[in-house]
Amino acid sequence: MSTSVRRSSFLLEGPAVDYLAPVAALIYPVTLWCFHWSVNAFETGGRSPIAIVAAAASFASLFLLPGLILLAALHLASIDKPNARQLRARRVAFISVAAPTILVFLGVLLFMAHNPIPDSVAWVAIWMGAIAFVGLGGLSGGEPHETAPSQRVSTVRVVHGISASVIILLFPALHLSNHLMGLFGAEAHAAFMKVARNLYRAKLVEPLLVGLLLFQAASGLWLSRKYVAGRMDLFRAFQLASGTYLAFYVVGHMDSVFILARTYLGIDTNWAFATGAPAGLIRDPRNIRLVPHYWLGVFFVLSHLSSGLRLVLLAHGWRKAIADRVMIGGSLVGGLVATLILLGMCGMRIQFA
Ligand code: HEM
Numbered sequence: 001m002s003t004s005v006r007r008s009s010f011l012l013e014g015p016a017v018d019y020l021a022p023v024a025a026l027i028y029p030v031t032l033w034c035f036h037w038s039v040n041a042f043e044t045g046g047r048s049p050i051a052i053v054a055a056a057a058s059f060a061s062l063f064l065l066p067g068l069i070l071l072a073a074l075h076l077a078s079i080d081k082p083n084a085r086q087l088r089a090r091r092v093a094f095i096s097v098a099a100p101t102i103l104v105f106l107g108v109l110l111f112m113a114h115n116p117i118p119d120s121v122a123w124v125a126i127w128m129g130a131i132a133f134v135g136l137g138g139l140s141g142g143e144p145h146e147t148a149p150s151q152r153v154s155t156v157r158v159v160h161g162i163s164a165s166v167i168i169l170l171f172p173a174l175h176l177s178n179h180l181m182g183l184f185g186a187e188a189h190a191a192f193m194k195v196a197r198n199l200y201r202a203k204l205v206e207p208l209l210v211g212l213l214l215f216q217a218a219s220g221l222w223l224s225r226k227y228v229a230g231r232m233d234l235f236r237a238f239q240l241a242s243g244t245y246l247a248f249y250v251v252g253h254m255d256s257v258f259i260l261a262r263t264y265l266g267i268d269t270n271w272a273f274a275t276g277a278p279a280g281l282i283r284d285p286r287n288i289r290l291v292p293h294y295w296l297g298v299f300f301v302l303s304h305l306s307s308g309l310r311l312v313l314l315a316h317g318w319r320k321a322i323a324d325r326v327m328i329g330g331s332l333v334g335g336l337v338a339t340l341i342l343l344g345m346c347g348m349r350i351q352f353a
Helices: 016-044 049-077 084-096 099-112 119-140 155-170 172-184 186-200 205-227 234-265 287-315 320-345
Strands: 079-081
Touching: 016 049, 016 084, 016 099, 016 119, 016 287, 049 079, 049 084, 049 099, 049 234, 049 287, 084 119, 084 234, 099 119, 099 234, 099 287, 155 172, 155 205, 155 287, 172 186, 172 287, 172 320, 186 205, 205 234, 234 287, 287 320
Parallel strands: none
Antiparallel strands: none
């Protein structure tokens, strides 16, 4: 019998839920493979309805599994007095939220190291290790831990917020608008990027931007490590989960842009690079992993910023109901922007008659 105390139980009960996130992360690449297989079967096998259903189901699971991992993390965060295993499960679940972007990062690192082992072997080792880590928590006694609300304002938290504001001014609006231009075609994307690069690739701006983003990732992980064992509401848990995703995303994305593309391959990081041309994002067995990776990157960057804005509004005496709506509204906009960008990257075009 579980000795933990739960404030809410909106998901499965029982010890199985402690393993849900790493197990979902473990099987996540299988959904990518199923999608690739069903698209292939659709194109080569006479466009059968079974292949369409299989493609739709596996495409949905590319997002359902990360959604399930997020729910598992939020659920584990809602346990007031977690026992040792649940505390480990909570830590692992927050890291599992980043599984789609960790898979991309891992693939790039192994590719640059000339693939000493296949991605799948490294992937299984990572998540089997995570599952064992959770299980071993059950051996060290089941006594519940007292969790205290982690509301104290630390200097790192304040600097993390200030640095985020500078980053917002420097980059994301420009970068995401650039990718939205893909809806009008590769030329429109390239024309916008040519102008935007004058700003973010300027001699002083680029190192500042990279430095701030690396600081943001490191300080975010530091904050998350500090807060993850504490008591938190759903908003704080979501902020932690989205921040954990972004820490891996930002480092992996910069590794892809600066090290893999510009240094290792010596190619321009343009529309063709972003969309995995000539094969594209959908048809290539490796590129398909970029779809959830990018979608979640855009969604989490906007929803994480909205979570931060919610806290700022609350600190300035705004009504909780309004601050909550700002956060939820910002996240919905994040989902919409991410969807539009990905539709453009997968080939959808807007044309004026
Ligand atoms: C659909 C989503 C995204 C795609 C397809 C994408 C793609 C790209 C591409 C192609 C570049 C190279 C730009 C250039 O050569 O000028 C780039 C650079 C970069 N991206 Fe993204 N990106 C996405 C989202 C994000 C997000 C959410 C962040 C986080 C804030 C981010 C951070 C960066 C940074 C810091 C750079 C380096 C900028 C520089 O060249 O100085 N990206 N990205």
